[in-house]
Amino acid sequence: MKVEDKLALNKFEVDREVHIRVDELICDRCEPKHCLYVCPAECYVVRDDHVRFSYEGCLECGSCRFACDCGAITWVNPRGGFGICYQYG
């Protein structure tokens, strides 16, 4: 089962506002691209040779904050009430 299919079962209150800002221009210059591996929700993917970030499936674990040495990620929580809403946890 793919991660995106797993995420489809989770309950999210998706905000219109993006909570994590990724400077994809910095990502172009980044060699290791740790974000591609460390995000358990696979929010970071490479498309057309560029790192693309989508916030909708973010589990707010914070792992990507520690993965990026380039300073491309500005990490904050989603606005109150938005984001992942675990039903089991």
Added chain:
Amino acid sequence: MENFDAIVVGAGPAGCAAAYTMVKAGLNVVVLERGKYAGAKNTWGGALFGSAMSEVFPEFWKEAPVERSVSRHAISFLTKDACLSVDYKDSHSDGSSTPGFIILRAKFDQWMAGKVEKAGAIIATGLEVDDFIREGKAIRGVKVGGEEFPANVVILADGVNSLLAVKAGLRGEFKAQDLKQGVKEVLRLPREVIEDRFNLRGSDGAVMEFVGHCTGGLPGGGFIYTNLDSLSVGIVVQLSALLEKRLKASELLEGFKAHPAIQNLIRGGELLEYSAHLIPVSGVSMMPKLFADGIMITGDAAAMVLGTGLILEGANFAVAAGVAAGNAAIRAREKKDYSSAVLQSYEQALQEIFVLKDLKTFREAPHFLENERIYNAYPQWACDLMSRIFCSNGKPRKHTFEVVRESMKGRFTILQLLSDFMRARRAM
């Protein structure tokens, strides 16, 4: 805006324990939770041990949404094909010891927050605190959006990713080598199937931990917890090791689930939820300053997690520390002094109870547990040894001691084994 005696940020075990302690003593308390409801952002392996929770909420298991009580605790070494276990069962029939409880956080945290609210605190959910109100160096409340919430004291219980801890100057950012990433699936299975497969009766439950192949030999482990009619299945891996080896925890989890020893236990389970969280695992060495003028920090935000290699405990510590922070706030109110001079009684109290005592006793454990032989060479050796001992292939058998020596060859030296043993003695 009304001035609160105390503002608690985060309605998890630490925050609820702190709020409940204060509100019972007559303090005017508000708990600010960023989730849509308490527990919305929380996930864990699955079990609560220790007595801290029952000291706050006596016999909580009788009314709280508890899945099962722990009657079976197994620790296993895994290789690609094999599994060697120590399987401990205790029915707790004489009532002399408190069993652990297997719990799903989304339900349980809501129950806790409900108790706190009923006792008289305000639980305000869906509110993300973004800054503090300051008066000189002292903290005098919090800001949510444009709105100010003044308070005599703020207790941070906002979890491992506490951005506020950094803003308050209590600590810097945690580091990847001090964190583990946990990923977990909740799989629905009928009650009877779980009880048959795991050899359980009634409300008994099993906690199963796995070391070795499940993390690709990286520091960490796998787990299965039996809920009432679902299983929590997951792995926990050192974050810095994932980065270094460029491995995905989600793929390691798939590998773990496909292991022959695991596959049969979870067969037919229907996925209900996929979750992930970080765990601060380096104990005292990563612990922040616990208090300053007008502020205290507790729970995961303060890295109050004990990992000894055999256990990984956080909620029990969070609750005990939450109570201690609550008591310090009560004392501060009596003295009408919320400066660090009075709030230091919080840290003193933690030093007198298991929270800081245990973390100090096991201060060497986090470093010891980074040893990759624990996750590679030793599980492989132990399973290989079993296979050689049980092997009956028509050839003349060797003396058992010789088999032990042979199975060690190429994996580790006697010197390494002895040195690890000595380190384990100190660390564990």
